[in-house]
Amino acid sequence: MTVAHALVDLECPHCQQTFVENAALVRPWGTAWCSECGRSFHLDPNAEATARMLQAAKAARRERRQRVGDFRSLLNEPVPRLARADSQRLMGDVLSTLDGLLERLDNLHRRHS
Ligand SMILES: [Zn+2]
Structure with a gap:
């Protein structure tokens, strides 16, 4: 937009x-x-x-x-506050996505070195 x-x-x-x-x-x-x-x-x-x-x-x-x-x-517009359980789950998702990305990056580095 x-x-x-x-x-x-x-x-x-x-x-x-x-x-x-x-x-x-x-x-x-x-x-x-x-x-x-x-x-x-x-x-x-x-x-x-x-x-x-x-x-x-x-x-x-x-x-x-x-x-x-x-x-x-x-x-x-007011931003609805996330319930504690939701925010913990969201944080868990973010961290596991990050883990996956870092792992792929590691693999790339290994393949190129
Ligand atoms: Zn012109």
Whole structure:
């Protein structure tokens, strides 16, 4: 789950390549830099092609806000405390998994030395 960035696909009017941009940077009357050809273009909301990209960027930002909101409420949910028996069993599982990994590592070392 990515919450860090809202991303949007932009199509460069110079080279017609599509590249990914941070939606936070894609604003009406702003400038976008094409990562394919290195040229810039204006994000004119009155031009059909750029209006579509601006709409997509807006939608991506809205989705990101939603995801961040979900993530925050997830963090705020109380974590149920494990019953003592459960936590002992969990610790037992962790230790035996660790044992297994260390054993495999040992075997690998033995085979290579
Ligand atoms: Zn380009």
